[in-house]
Amino acid sequence: MKASPSKLLAAIFMSSTLVGCSSTIKLEEPPKAQLDSELTMDLQWQIEQADMPNGDTRGLAIEQSADKVFVANSQGFITALQKDNQSRWTDQVLWENRFDEVITAGPSLDGSNLYIGTAKGRLKALNPRNGEMHWQVQLSSEVLGKPTVLGDAVYTRTVDGKVYALNRRDGKVIWVSEHQMPSLSLRGAPEVLPTADMVFVAWETGIIQALSTVSGELQWEARIAIPSGRTDLERMVDVQANMLVQDGVLYALGFHGKLAAINPANGNFVFIKEVSGFRDFVVDEQSIYLVDENDVLYAFDNKSGTQLWKQQSMKNRFVGDLEMYKDQLLVTDAWGYVHWFNKLQGTEQSRYQHSNEYGDGDKIVRAEVDGDSVYLFDGDGLISRYLVRPSNLAQFRKEYGDTWY
Incomplete structure (x- = not known):
């Protein structure tokens, strides 16, 4: 089966290059729905480091x-x-x-x-x-x-x-x-995840391994993606997203693979879901929130794997790694926008465009939340600190309600 153009485009944009390949793609921003934002951001400071023309981030x-x-x-x-x-x-x-x-x-x-x-x-x-x-x-x-x-x-x-x-x-x-590596893979590797007894490693072969913290010896391995197709490109099954351990369960997400909840003691599956992605996901007390390879957002129950909601409004916006902002899901994209989603319903509540001194938006490489502050690192090498606050519209509604007219 041939890889779809959208899957290939997402993979190339994610890493700028496949190992051994390179490509430059001109992107056109998809339309956005009108939105009355409840949150906005005030720029506190912005420092320019150096741009990253190769996109290797x-x-x-x-x-x-x-x-x-x-x-x-x-x-x-x-x-x-x-x-x-x-x-x-x-x-x-x-x-x-x-x-x-x-x-x-x-x-x-x-x-x-x-x-x-x-x-x-x-x-x-x-x-x-x-x-x-x-x-x-x-x-x-x-x-x-x-x-x-x-x-x-x-x-x-x-x-x-x-x-x-x-x-x-x-x-x-x-x-x-x-570990034996495949002939072709996406650029990058997730973090090694150490715990008291085991070190968890995700591989480009679609395998999760647990190694002894003391000796590095293999304790168990579990496959969350199986290569299929005729070409190396079609058979890529990288695990690029960082793994997480929450309440005694190990969560992993594979490209051309699955979302898997794994018993970290023995590698047995708690549940698996047919969804493919390569961006970092987040887990809270009830749910797993992720973005798939086509930039569709999902929420799953973290105990059973039941799908709670699906949101397609970010499709083809080349979404970055997900973050939590208080009780909302923070999503960034290739045009410099920060989006806040209601994590219970999956609806977008707020939006703000990060920009440089000329007002140009740029791909957000990393976002980091710190209380009411959000730090952004973009492809132009700008490091920015923003303070998140209620928008003027939200403040007006709080003061006057919806009956002011």
Whole structure:
């Protein structure tokens, strides 16, 4: 069966390149429904780092501490910013480093280190106070998975199918586990997910593995996607979305695969749903919220897998990774819009367009929620902090109700 054009287009846009391929696509924004927004955003500050012409952003993240925000760029920049609005650029930017190599993963923060991975296969641990390097270690190939930390170990993945556990104090390798890679895959890798006893890894072969935290030995594996079709492109079954553990259940989402709820102790399925996606999803006490490969939003009951709602208004808007904003679902798109959806009904309640100093919207690479604030990182290399508040219309309705006329 041939892959549909919409599936292929979504896959290419997601990563800008398939491994071994490249393509440039001119996008035309789909129409939006009229909306009286209940929320809006006030720009607090905006710092330009450097644009990312190659679009290689899958492993990059916005990391934050109590008073700082850290952002890395594929051009080699890593920047530490003060959260509170400062009057001068030199006060807003606490420090900035640039490395002579592409940063492909991170940053990740623990109590003493800020971790980044590079295209040259180096994992670096920096001092979060000043950006000075604590240590760096050479791994086997390009680092694609954002480093994750648990206890005394930092975990990451490389493009050649290896998982590393390293001592977070000096970078010494504790163990390495290897997996056979397919000939073609989407660009990027989800985070390795460590727990007290097991480390969960998602692979481009559609397989989820549980490895021993101590030794890296395989404990179990479960397949959530089965390759089908004649060509390598049709047979891609990457698991790109970050996995989550909630209330003793492991959740995973595969491209050309399934949404799976898995018993983390033994790898048995709690339930599976026929839905394909590659963006990060979110889980709360009752539901799983995800976007599929065609930008359709779904909510499923997280105990039974029952579909609760389906929303097609974001179709072909190239939706980013999902986030939670208080009791609403926060959705970003390729034209710089932030959308808020009612998580119980799946209806869009608010919309705001993020833009640069010229008023141009740009693809939002990452969004990070912090209370009433939202941090955005876009393809132009702009790092922005917004304060979310009720819109003027919402305030007017609160004061005068619906009978003012």
